[in-house]
Amino acid sequence: MFIRSIPLFLTLGLLAAGPAAAADAQAGKKLHDQHCMQCHDSGVYSREDRRVNSLEALHKQVRRCDASLGLRWFDQDVENVVEYLNQTHYRFK
Template sequence: MRYLVAMIFLTVSATALAQGKQLHDANCMQCHASLTGGQPNSLYTRDERGVKSLDGLNKRVANCAIAADVNWTPDQQKQVVEYLNSQFYKF
């Protein structure tokens, strides 16, 4: 039973991360590329990045969603945060 619960959790987590990546790539990459000379992920890896905590990441994603004029549900916004945290920030 524990194995089944663990497998379901991992499947749900992997699906959420994949959906977060898809939302991010479809809605964020073009703007980030324009800000960084064509290297959109460098916003997340630069030394002077502004996001310093998980709370800060949540706020940044919320603000960027407004700026990009996307209408993400709270769950979609959470998926993007989880994707960015797992790939770049690791809070």
């Protein structure tokens, strides 16, 4: 009987945990300023030939930068940086 209850307990535990934490633009700004600004200035976000033209592309670019710098950010760190960049430069929906 106990073994059959395990999936139910796991499901209830996941529901009780609630949704993932919302992205924190202030935390993203700190990471951005500490790491991203070492390679480029903010002009890269507004140039005419920028390669980031969607929210999906922004996520991919932040992940590429994380990998190329060997930062090994957590998913939440990436989300925070994406949120900061989207609020301050891109404004994708």
